[in-house]
Amino acid sequence: MVVLVGVKMHxxxxxxxxxxxxFGDNGYQGTAMRDIARALEMSExxxxxxxxxxxxxxxxxVARVAxxxxxxxxxxxxxxxxxxxxHLLIYRHLEVVSQDREHVRVFLRDWIFLNEAHRQEIQAMRETYDAYFYRVIVAGIKEKAFRVPDSLLACLFVLSALQWTHQWFNASDVLTFTRLADQYSALVLNALGSDHIVPLDGAIDYLYQKEEQPD
Known part of the structure; x- marks a missing residue:
């Protein structure tokens, strides 16, 4: 058996x-292996x-967050x-941001430094994710639930807004998270011209009661 002297096992x-x-603080390119080893108190x-x-x-x-x-x-x-x-897509997105802010920051900024094969894989996953929002926005426009002239521009607006939430979104407990997420959803829906009223307390419980298995 090999014993690693001076190395803490974790x-x-x-x-x-x-x-x-x-990676989040210094950037992927600004973080050397020696920096990681020092922080983890291990040898490289x-x-x-x-x-x-x-x-x-x-x-x-990056793959974990995607x-x-x-x-x-x-x-x-x-x-x-x-x-x-x-509303629920936004809420779910913010759940990931709230639980994994540092990981999300790396995912959004540093995925471009992946090798070509991995970069293409993540790009495909990002496009699949974006498509969930686009499909819902298109459906909302058809049903006149959203009043926007361009579905693609509306989708880019929503996704761009969500991408920056990791910079400020911070919820100390479940109640704070629910209120922040509901208020944020209400702002986005209002920007799309929706008349849907988001109950700012317990809205997600309301949606859960209506949920069935997704397609």
């Missing part, structure tokens, strides 16, 4: 938030053996109205 899941914060060789190379670490973080966003979007049922679907 559960890998405890290490990823530290790596994500380093042990870090590589445990978490992989810097490229592999970036892929792990998967979380898609998983959340897939839970939104198509049996509720377009306005309710959009």
């Amino acid at each position: 559960n890998k899941e405890e290490l990823w938030p530290i790596v994500a914060k380093l 060789a042990h870090v590589t053996g445990l978490l992989g190379t810097r490229d592999e670490m970036l892929w792990h973080i 998967g979380l966003f898609l998983t959340q979007a897939r839970t939104v049922p198509r049996t509720i109205s377009p306005a309710e679907q959009l």
Whole structure:
């Protein structure tokens, strides 16, 4: 058995938030392997053996976040109205941001530094995710639930607004999160000309009662 002297043994899941914060604070390109090793109190060789190379670490973080966003979007049922679907899509997005802010920051900024194959894979996942919002907005326009002249521009507006939420969205507890998410959804829906009223307390409970299994 090989004993690593001076190296602290950790559960890998405890290490990823530290790596994500380093990438988030300094950027992927500004974070060297020695910086990661120092923060984790390990040798560079042990870090590589445990978490992989810097490229592999970036892929792990980015792919994890992309998967979380898609998983959340897939839970939104198509049996509720377009306005309710959009509200729930926004809520689900903010859940990921609230729970994994550092990871989301790396995902949004540093995914372009992935190798070509991984970059294409993430691009495809991003396009799939965007399509959930586009489909709902198009449906809302057809039903006259949203009053906007251009569905693509409306979709870009919503997604662009959501991309910046990791910079400021901070909820200390479930109640604060629900209120912030509901108010944010109400602002977006209002910007799209929707008459849908978002109850600012317990709105998600209301939607849960109407949910069925998504298609």
